Amino acid sequence: MKFVLATHNPGKLEEMSDILSQFDIEVVTLKDLGLTVDVEETGETFAENAMLKAKAISQAAALPAIADDSGLCVDALNGGPGVYSARYGGPELDDRGRYMLLLNSMRGQTTRAAHFTCSIACAFPNGDTLTAEGVCQGAIAFAPIGDGGFGYDPVFLLPEKAKTFGQLTPEEKAAVSHRGRALAEFAGKLGTYLKENPSK
Ligand code: IMP
DSSP states (O other): OOOEEEEHHHHHHHHHOOOOOOOOEEEEEOOOOOOOOOOOOOOHHHHHHHHHHHHHHHHHHOOEEEEEEEEEEEEETEEEEGGGGGGOOOGOOOOOHHHHHHHHHTTTTTOOOEEEEEEEEEOTTTSOEEEEEEEEEEEOOOOOOOOSSSSSSSGGEETTTEEGGSOOOOHHHHHHSSSHHHHHHHHHHHHHHHHTTOOO
């Protein structure tokens, strides 16, 4: 069965394809299908935005679509940047600009606790949907370390490993990350769904 991954973000694409490659499904990208669908993320929660993306892409591609909406929630910033993580600081900033802005806004702050959340939504052309969520608790580092991953990875510290996400291999990150956890939950739900709906 063929699924389309509803994201243009190269970092997410790589992680999602890697993790989903363990399961018995064929995954294609929007690029493979020659589709450029931009979905406005107007939801107030990660789950709403993930579902908006999954439904829009499933309709456009006439295939089941898997979307991820995720972000970094920092306690000292009242949960921000949260659903605005990709747009933090405005469109002119790149990943490095965003995490440097985050470090600056945390200067002098001793409360460093933060977590990543990832909501996965899968929408089928017949209107069926599946959802899953994963959280990874950590802390904001005082300076960027490591150049692996994407987004805020160099400043997201896992205290139990004494390493940032940016210092982990893709496999190490997938084992503990919000996305790895959400996709593992999703895989279980998808397995059940496909058993109950063998014609899908
Ligand atoms: P969106 O889900 O497209 O709204 O984008 C989520 C944003 O959150 C990304 O562009 C990154 O800035 C950030 N983000 C989400 N997951 C990760 C991750 O695993 N590592 C680092 N940054 C992430």
